[in-house]
Amino acid sequence: MPRHAVHQYAPLDDTGIAGRFLDFWKPQAAIWIESMACFNLVSETLKRGIATALVNGHMETEQFKRWCRLRPLIAPMLANIDMVAAQTTHDAAQFKILGARHVYRFGNLKYATPAPPHDQRAASTLVSEVGRRPIWLAANTHEGEEEEIAQAHAIAEQRLPGLVTIIAPRQPYRGAAIADTLRFEGFRVARRGAGERLAPDTQIYVIDSMDDLGILYHLVPVVLVGGSLIPKGGHNPLEPAHLGCAVLVGPYMDDFVEPTAELTAAGAVQTVGNAHSLAAALIRLLGDPALARQRGTVARRVAEQEWVALSDLIAALSRLLPTPATTAPAIAARA
Structure with missing residues (x-):
């Protein structure tokens, strides 16, 4: 207060x-x-x-x-x-x-909402851990989305060796359960909340702290807006757009119709509906960094106009x- x-x-x-x-x-x-x-x-x-x-x-x-x-x-x-x-x-x-x-x-x-703050030292550490590996973020995810995201990772990894998928759940307390489920499905998972570092063979990194979103938005070139692959209404696409990320959304962006329409009309947002279309989008954007940067630049421009x-x-x-x-x-x- x-x-x-x-x-x-x-x-x-x-x-x-x-x-x-x-x-x-x-x-x-x-x-x-x-x-x-x-x-x-x-x-x-x-x-x-x-x-x-x-x-x-x-x-x-x-x-x-x-x-x-x-x-x-x-x-x-x-x-x-x-x-x-x-x-x-x-x-x-x-x-x-x-x-x-x-x-x-x-x-x-x-x-x-202002751009999330980020710790430069923590960002530098994460950059050194990632190295030159392709990386992307699924932000503010909800129950029922992580399995679809993991399947998209498995498909895209075949074309993007060393791919790192970062999952930041909307409810950080779900981090342990997400990590356990994905490990059971055979993925190599690290969880930040447990003090686990991103290892060279880590496939999926679960970031169960909302405080780290600012770091992630500054680091990754591509962001999937969570809450949009299932009927949850989505989350604010202008947050990653404002930091120059190429933005992916699912079909359920009911709570953010207007900014999503603006970003889509400008060619800054791509809608995906399942693991296969998400994987295809990741392969295209992460395989063509210039295209991801172009979409991110357009997204930032639209976000600044909509702010x-x-x-x-x-x-x-x-x-x-x-x-x-x-x-x-x-x-x-x-x-």
Whole structure:
């Protein structure tokens, strides 16, 4: 928690309870994140003349349809919101149709994650261990993906001698189980969490620490975005793209449709669906470093364009917030 920040659970969405909550805290500004489904709290906030903003506003198709049916009730509320910062141009259009007047787009805050930090000394150690061997990363993987990734390694290794596959699971606690399973299947596996080094004959290196992602993104030329080979919605493809990696994704990137579409349109992302198509992509990219660098350069360019204009968003919000001389709090709520 930042200094001077206080955590407080949002009240039940009841008119009386919401009113007492606001009267106790006496906020001068209220910021909702993504949704404003708690109508009574929003209504009571507006009644008290409190500056109100919706940041990273998003609306699923079904929600938009429901709100259209309720537009006589929704429109007056949205019209009095001081600022709606929508995730996408599509979201912005939907909020305007529903009656919001002050609609802006600064980008999706989900994509505002800064590049992961990396330890230069640890990176140098890993580089020396890898040597000149071809290497790639499957980042943020989920249960059900590692076996497919290992099979892709077995296929690609026939054309890429000495291939090193790095698996970084989304849940680091799964590292030991992943290593045991892949060893049982006959792979030579090392696990960083157990203090095991990448040996000359290691085929798969399990990195069970999220702190090492920054090192890996700086080291590898090709990254598979985990959570996308199975229906998990994927993860942020702009993270590896921002560091110039050629990006591979599975068919399930539902949570990151817009950046994936941008990267795909630019030729910076390739979609794979199984071990065979993943292996084919690895053989092509790792066998042609110039092609991998070209895709990585394009990916970085798209990522820089898609990166959220945080400074503009902060500047817009600062016009709603109280001056430093005041002591009343500003409340940020996630509906």
